[in-house]
Amino acid sequence: MSPPPRRDPDRLFPSDPNVRAIARDLHQRVASAPIVSPHGHVPAQWIAEDTPFSDPADLLITNDHYVTRLLHASGVELSTLGVGGSGADPRAAWRTLAAQWHVFAGTAAGYWMEDELSDVLGIPLPLSTETADEIYERIQARLDDPGFRPRALLDRFGIEVLATTDDPLDDLAHHAAIAGAGLSARVVPTFRPDRYLDPDAAEFGRSVENLLAATGEAATFAGYLAALEERRAHFIRHGAVSADHGVEEPLAVELTPAEAERYFQQVLSGSAEAPVRRAFRGHMLLQMARMSVDDGLVMTLHAGVVRNHSTHTFRRYGPDTGHDFPRRTELVRGLHPLLERFGLERDFHLVLFAVDEGVYSREIAPMASFYPSVYIGAPWWFLDAPDAIARIRSSVTETAGFSRGSGFIDDTRAFLSIPSRHDTARRADAGFLARLVVEGRITVATAEAIIEDIVGPQPKRVFKL
Template sequence: MSQSIAANPDRLLPADPGTRSIARSLLERVQDLPIISPHGHVDAAVIEHNTPFPDPAALLVSPDHYVTRLIHASGVPMDKLLSGGANASESREIWRTFVQAWPLFEGTASGYWLRTQFDSVFKLGADLGEMSADASYDAIAAKLVEPDFRPRQLFKDFNIEVLATTDDPLDSLASHKAIAEDPSFNGRVLPTFRPDAYLNIAHPAWGANVERLVDSAADGASGYTGYIKALENRRRYFVDHGAVSADHGVLTPATLKLDRSEAERIFELARAGKATAEDRNTFEAHMMYQMARMSVEDGLVMTIHPGSFRNHHQPTFAAYGADTGHDIPFATNYTEAIRPLLQDFGTAKDFHLVLFTLDETVFSRELAPLAGFYPSVYLGAPWWFLDAPDAMLRFRSAVTETTGFSRSSGFIDDTRAFCSIPARHDASRRIEASFLARLVAEHRVSEDRAHEIIVDVVDSSPRRVFKL
């Protein structure tokens, strides 16, 4: 019975029969379009080497902090969840814990993605709750060793056209190069320049990173001059290897144009380990301005992801590291913060700036008005906790009346969970169809136009915004 919901062709579509019927026809229009994934966290080496996926726990539980967090909240210690892949019996034990916790995921986005994967990727044939944990473990494990379950075949089966990864500025991009040069593989796997740990002076590795950066890429220049030069050079290297965007995970969206001497002063203070928290904020704001300047020059789309208090629970961070489920959003304000950058680059030719938020209040209040004026500004799709059916509908409702459909980024799966990619894009398409179907049912958009719009939103927007 439960299983049927994962396979139901009307899943996520609105209940009203008339609206649902419109939504069905809109969905049909885009259901088979290729997946464009311009921002995510899959490791390019996995595609390069066509690495087999590990066991079910190591694939689906341990690395997914959407999943581990909710099980942790129910009282299971982190160490019972994070060691998937350590050995077969530990993995099986984690899987049992997960299956026992499965009812917690009812109504969640993670639950939806997992259930869809179990049905359409792993063909479990029944809801997880209706099988024993060992039976589902074995069924999935059996699939994972099939030759057709290697990343490259799935890439093709999933109908992925473009997949962007997220990469360290000093990454050699060897995997990307190998993939691009491999005539046997057609998918585009693009690197993304992600320099947070080179820009945020409070990052533990900042000093060492900057050292390596300047040493290896500054063309002999040193100090702040070398730092800027090296960043420019590495961006160029990424462009040459197919990158289309540079991504920035920042505390706030603050931007600032510092005098060169002031920037230099803070840079040197930071290298000497003497920078204050305020210096950190000032320097990050300045570097966002610099990144925008470089984007105007080298064409990389600039994406900004602010508003998450990372590693909220210090003891968990100390024991298990980052990305363990306790990054907690907080209130974000773009209007004043982003202004210095937009003063100088907001109307710059071919500059694309995609603004994300974890604070939904910003959608109608700030982001839609900004994207409705500045040619450079695009609305980042609902992200992280907001990448879910109701939240995506709230996003469309919040922004469309101000900016229409032309100013958003297209869906961003933002995931390291490769096997969940089709489920995520499918959910997004269903929600776009649902939202548009309501507008059609309310005679706000004609059905013909809605058919054009959904293609634009699903397919043309990400190509246009990310210059693909």
């Protein structure tokens, strides 16, 4: 039996033939445009050391929580997939995926993996229990080829900019090595200080003590702020353009200097009650905005995720292993103190992301259509799927237009999925713009200019690239 053809070139485009034809032309204008990825989680070490991917399971299953969580929901133990460093047999994990492949029908994860298998790895065979071993061997052969190491893939994928996410105390030696390697891609670090700002974070006190020790600052609130500012400056010297903040509750709180000092001592000692911890956390979000105004780092805010919902799996496998969930999010009231102080600052860029789909049209788009500092973050996490991207694009455009968006952000550790995710967004945008053309709401020339802008120039402007 001959293998099936490669992916439908018109996939994800609207079914109406008139709209589809315009969408196809729009997509072709940007299909091979360079990828600008200003926020993601590919480890810098992979690129610095040009680390080969070990096996198909590690590449496509173990580190992709979109895949592992749905397999877990289908009764598969995470330990059998290698999650949390459990050391599972990779071939057995791959066979498990193949046996459960039907559960991914219609999902974004299934769509991306089919793209990866066909277009990135050159394997058009459909995944099934019968083909599992053959596909595994073909992927392994690709991974043994130097052409599939991270640096080669940066070029092959056409990645122009790739941002990593890094701990404030990282010495950024991997980034220094990358900068000296003469790569065509620009790889930049991102300052991610959550564990040093949130009193409810695991070992918060020890993290702050390490921060103060590393910078030689005193254990006072002023010393704590100076230590964070020093580490931000270190990141800027290594090319960072943004600071990223993940919060469950997007809340900014203004404290007096005396209150800030008192609360700092309480949270550092571990004696602070919940209201004090909440207020301190909110005050530090305000301080992060103040620092971004001062040093120019773009402030990205990822809000509304309940982390580690399953205590059992968290204890067994650790964080970021699939047991995080979205919650309803309110930004207008929570961020009012922050925007009251900094929302009109000329060079302050605040990019807002959420996993509450309704908040995009309800709050984020209206704020972005007034405050020059506020930008609409791309659909994120549970929302970076084809239909959700199209829904959110439709829900925010009538209020804020196209210019107030961030451009697409892949926000992923799954390296091989980066081109598929960006292509998904480009196809969704092409379909949306084509509909506006057919409905007489914009011209073809306008649609062409917009789609060319949002894949490159726009994210470069928003992230000061």
